Amino acid sequence: MIISIQNLKKQYKKEWVLKGIHIEVKTPTIIALVGPNGSGKTTLLNCMTNLLGFSEGDIYLLGKKHTNPSIFKEVSYLQDNRILYGNLTGYDHLKFICDVQHIPHNQIKQVAEKIGMTSYLKKRVRNYSLGMKQHLLLAMSIINKPKLLLMDEPLTGLDPSSAITIRNVLLELHHQGTTIMLSSHNLDEIDRLTNTIYFMKSGLIMEESLAELHQKQYIVTVNDGEKAMRILKEHAIPYRFIQTNQLSFVEMDLKLPHFIQKMTEHEVCIEDIDSYKTGAEQRYQELFEGVE
Numbered sequence: 001m002i003i004s005i006q007n008l009k010k011q012y013k014k015e016w017v018l019k020g021i022h023i024e025v026k027t028p029t030i031i032a033l034v035g036p037n038g039s040g041k042t043t044l045l046n047c048m049t050n051l052l053g054f055s056e057g058d059i060y061l062l063g064k065k066h067t068n069p070s071i072f073k074e075v076s077y078l079q080d081n082r083i084l085y086g087n088l089t090g091y092d093h094l095k096f097i098c099d100v101q102h103i104p105h106n107q108i109k110q111v112a113e114k115i116g117m118t119s120y121l122k123k124r125v126r127n128y129s130l131g132m133k134q135h136l137l138l139a140m141s142i143i144n145k146p147k148l149l150l151m152d153e154p155l156t157g158l159d160p161s162s163a164i165t166i167r168n169v170l171l172e173l174h175h176q177g178t179t180i181m182l183s184s185h186n187l188d189e190i191d192r193l194t195n196t197i198y199f200m201k202s203g204l205i206m207e208e209s210l211a212e213l214h215q216k217q218y219i220v221t222v223n224d225g226e227k228a229m230r231i232l233k234e235h236a237i238p239y240r241f242i243q244t245n246q247l248s249f250v251e252m253d254l255k256l257p258h259f260i261q262k263m264t265e266h267e268v269c270i271e272d273i274d275s276y277k278t279g280a281e282q283r284y285q286e287l288f289e290g291v292e
């Protein structure tokens with residue numbers, strides 16, 4: 001098991017932020033943690049990496065309890081840039097990690113080239129832009145070639161070409177077997193990069209597969225919704241009730257000619273068929289802004 005979290009509960013004073021989080025990740029994947037400001041993404045990541053204690057629950061990473069310090073040979077955590085030291089260079093930060101984790105120093109050049117930060121590696125961090133700091137944080141979190149990479153808003157402050165570089169670095173890591181869990185508000189990038197979204201709402205997690213979100217969907221309006229639903233049930237065609245006389249289907253489950261034939265046979269009149277594709281942004285709006 002790569003990540004196993006059971007019934008995680010966390011409160012700050014009287015405010016419950018995590019109210020019973022369950023996560024099981026068995027195979028390498030890329031997961032996005034998505035939710036409005038203050039929904040608990042950083043709190044969850046900090047609990048997972050033992051930076052924060054919690055009231056109830058269990059966390060195991062790569063089969064070991066999250067409090068076991070040995071997990072950090074294989075688990076990395078990209079936090080926000082407040083952890084960086086302005087008086088040190090990017091090179092100093094990476095050398096420190098190499099020394100602590102017994103990683104050969106030649107990895108510094110390799111990782112800097114991969115991320116495109118060679119030209120400012122030896123500058124002091126206080127002279128870095130926001131995007132340069134993000135590059136350094138990424139380099140620090142992947143130099144040990146982690147099996148599990150946890151990232152708190154790694155896409156903040158990146159220009160479009162940096163975002164592409166970082167996306168490619170993360171995809172390459174994933175193809176080498178790394179599981180990545182990242183929090184982000186950049187829903188377009190999430191659509192491109194991740195396989196699964198964990199939406200954080202009311203202290204709980206709702207899991208959505210990007211492959212399912214990206215499927216084409218149909219909204220069908222009929223003259224007799226009750227009858228249509230009876231026919232669909234008889235033929236085991238999955239549907240979602242939207243409102244009276246309106247149903248939605250995902251393309252995979254609905255063969256339109258077959259559907260039209262069944263409705264016609266039973267004298268149900270199809271008044272309208274609309275098709276659309278969803279993604280992270282539409283789902284976010286449905287969940288958090290009440291947009292259907």
Ligand SMILES: Nc1ncnc2c1ncn2[C@@H]1O[C@H](COP(=O)(O)OP(=O)(O)OP(=O)(O)O)[C@@H](O)[C@H]1O
Nearest residue numbers: 012013015017035036037038039040041042043044
């Ligand atoms: N140290 C703390 N003491 C008290 N409350 C805190 C503390 N840290 C976070 N909180 C509260 O916990 C809630 C969740 O905060 P958290 O930073 O985990 O959210 P987030 O989803 O990461 O937000 P954002 O998207 O803005 O980064 C917020 O209501 C926040 O005010």
